[in-house]
Amino acid sequence: MTILSLEHVHLVREGRHILNDLSMDIWQGHVHAIIGPNGAGKSTIANTIMGLTGYRDITGDIRFEGESITNLSVSERAKRGITLVFQEPARFEGLPVMSFVLAGAREKTRAVFDKSLIMVGLDPDKYRSRAVDRTLSGGERKRIELASVYAMQPRLVIMDEPDSGVDIDSIPYIFEVIQELRQSGTTVMLITHSPEVLRQADHAFLVCAGRLVDKGSMQRMYNYFNGRCVPCSHVGCPDRELEEIPAFTNLEMQAGLEAANVRADKEVRNG
Amino acid sequence: MADREIQAVRKELTQEEKDALVRELLNSIHAHHYGPDTAHIEVHGNKVVGTHLVPGLEVTSQELDDGVEVHIRLRSGVQLAQPVHFCFGVIPDHGTQRIISHTVIEKGASAKFMAHCTFPNAVEVTHVMQADIELESGASLDYFERHIHGPEGGVRLEPVTRVHVGEGARFHTEFELIKGNAGTIELDYQAECDADAVVDMMTRIFGRSSDRIHIREAAHLAGERSVGVLTSHIALKDRAEAQIDNEIVADAPWSRGHVDCKEIVQGEAKARAVPIVQVNDHRAHVTHEAAIGSVDSRQLETLMSRGLTEDEATDMIIEGLLS
Numbered sequence: 001m002t003i004l005s006l007e008h009v010h011l012v013r014e015g016r017h018i019l020n021d022l023s024m025d026i027w028q029g030h031v032h033a034i035i036g037p038n039g040a041g042k043s044t045i046a047n048t049i050m051g052l053t054g055y056r057d058i059t060g061d062i063r064f065e066g067e068s069i070t071n072l073s074v075s076e077r078a079k080r081g082i083t084l085v086f087q088e089p090a091r092f093e094g095l096p097v098m099s100f101v102l103a104g105a106r107e108k109t110r111a112v113f114d115k116s117l118i119m120v121g122l123d124p125d126k127y128r129s130r131a132v133d134r135t136l137s138g139g140e141r142k143r144i145e146l147a148s149v150y151a152m153q154p155r156l157v158i159m160d161e162p163d164s165g166v167d168i169d170s171i172p173y174i175f176e177v178i179q180e181l182r183q184s185g186t187t188v189m190l191i192t193h194s195p196e197v198l199r200q201a202d203h204a205f206l207v208c209a210g211r212l213v214d215k216g217s218m219q220r221m222y223n224y225f226n227g228r229c230v231p232c233s234h235v236g237c238p239d240r241e242l243e244e245i246p247a248f249t250n251l252e253m254q255a256g257l258e259a260a261n262v263r264a265d266k267e268v269r270n271g
Numbered sequence: 272m273a274d275r276e277i278q279a280v281r282k283e284l285t286q287e288e289k290d291a292l293v294r295e296l297l298n299s300i301h302a303h304h305y306g307p308d309t310a311h312i313e314v315h316g317n318k319v320v321g322t323h324l325v326p327g328l329e330v331t332s333q334e335l336d337d338g339v340e341v342h343i344r345l346r347s348g349v350q351l352a353q354p355v356h357f358c359f360g361v362i363p364d365h366g367t368q369r370i371i372s373h374t375v376i377e378k379g380a381s382a383k384f385m386a387h388c389t390f391p392n393a394v395e396v397t398h399v400m401q402a403d404i405e406l407e408s409g410a411s412l413d414y415f416e417r418h419i420h421g422p423e424g425g426v427r428l429e430p431v432t433r434v435h436v437g438e439g440a441r442f443h444t445e446f447e448l449i450k451g452n453a454g455t456i457e458l459d460y461q462a463e464c465d466a467d468a469v470v471d472m473m474t475r476i477f478g479r480s481s482d483r484i485h486i487r488e489a490a491h492l493a494g495e496r497s498v499g500v501l502t503s504h505i506a507l508k509d510r511a512e513a514q515i516d517n518e519i520v521a522d523a524p525w526s527r528g529h530v531d532c533k534e535i536v537q538g539e540a541k542a543r544a545v546p547i548v549q550v551n552d553h554r555a556h557v558t559h560e561a562a563i564g565s566v567d568s569r570q571l572e573t574l575m576s577r578g579l580t581e582d583e584a585t586d587m588i589i590e591g592l593l594s
Binding site for chain 2: 050052053073074075077078079082083084086089090092093094095096099103104131132148152
């Protein structure tokens with residue numbers, strides 16, 4: 001069953017298609033990954049689904065549980081159960097970790113806070129009165145972000161590069177939260193170009209230059225991505241990939257023919 | 272009506288009347304009683320209506336026409352485990368309260384003072400604080416001043432403090448006005464630091480409606496290795512205006528200082544920050560940072576993506592900044 005669908009979504013900035021006729025269906029209760037090279041539009045998809053400033057002026061439609069959310073604010077989308085884990089979470093001077101973690105929780109209790117912190121491997125007693133500020137390491141901040149999502153128990157969570165900027169010790173906890181959320185019925189979208197994160201997913205969408213190139217099982221897309229996208233031979237130009245690169249082949253043939261003609265002429269002149 | 276209320280606090284009070292005023296003052300700051308090992312002093316208008324001292328702490332007071340003059344002395348080496356609570360206030364909606372205080376924290380003594388200034392019904396109240404504080408060598412004082420105002424914003428505050436921080440002494444002060452309308456504030460704190468002294472001043476104020484706030488914090492790092500940190504975090508909304516003039520002058524070698532001004536402005540509010548740093552010895556080092564602007568959009572969107580409305584998210588961010 002589809003929980004979220006993007007229908008022919010276009011996002012144009014300064015005449016350039018950031019998202020180009022993008023359509024995708026996200027199935028409820030699954031872990032999906034959106035993969036692609038840097039600049040492919042992966043984070044743009046996340047920000048557009050969440051409706052952040054600068055990502056709202058789209059054409060096409062975004063539907064959540066069958067209803068259009070295209071014109072809803074960030075808060076209204078969140079109230080329907082959508083949330084986003086930012087690649088680089090914001091720091092909040094003076095804001096206690098407990099207030100932040102429970103901000104979106106239905107039950108704003110110490111028990112929920114404790115459970116959420118334990119889930120991400122942090123000691124609640126040590127973090128309750130600390131602030132979500134620059135004194136936290138990147139790994140701590142990311143784990144607290146995930147704890148706040150866990151406390152919220154959303155219907156759909158989008159995680160933008162969940163392993164970005166974190167220490168190696170934090171990664172197993174991030175993966176545990178992903179699986180825990182899935183088991184509790186939350187749909188997860190992972191924005192990543194990390195094979196390790198991709199392996200947490202059931203399905204994957206490959207995007208390039210704002211377009212959907214392919215979709216399928218995690219393993220098939222992993223093989224595809226590693227085999228054809230790393231390194232990328234057509235940065236920002238997925239058309240060649242989508243259309244079996246015929247134009248590229250013709251060009252090659254034409255160039256080769258021209259080179260052959262030059263060689264033939266040269267041979268004729270030389271007798 | 273207002274004049275009658277001012278007269279009422281100028282007459283001699285019976286013990287019952289004093290007890291009632293103490294209860295009313297404490298209720299307004301959500302405090303009800305203190306333990307026997309906690310010193311506390313309550314001043315209403317120009318009357319000291321309640322006093323409880325502990326060994327090593329001496330307090331004498333004298334009534335003035337419009338307030339009280341208080342002498343506070345903490346004896347050498349005395350380290351108070353519990354904070355000393357001061358409650359200054361004017362319960363009627365009109366009036367003036369001038370507090371002149373002289374504080375000496377003797378050599379090696381340490382204490383925490385918590386001043387609660389409460390004007391819950393103020394329509395036209397002036398509160399003037401003229402304080403001088405002497406910290407002898409190795410002494411330590413944490414001075415926390417919290418203001419609780421009513422919704423009318425009819426308070427004019429003029430806290431003026433001069434501090435001498437002796438060798439190796441430490442002075443930390445926080446001025447907080449978050450609840451209720453600030454009214455007009457003319458805050459002026461200045462500290463003089465001897466060798467190895469530390470001064471740390473912080474103001475946290477939420478200005479609303481047509482509040483006018485002027486903060487001046489200054490530290491003179493006169494002694495070697497002295498340290499000064501001046502921090503002002505101000506949030507403004509509606510038509511409130513604030514000006515912050517924070518200044519550190521470092522004259523001594525290896526002295527260190529930092530000035531930090533952060534202001535969040537919303538609506539038609541206006542803010543101006545002027546951090547001044549001056550170094551007169553090449554071995555000293557002083558830094559500053561100042562930021563004025565609206566609420567950070569990434570912070571806002573993070574909280575909104577948890578389901579908070581924009582207003583709720585803004586309040587939470589400001590609450591954090593001012594906490």
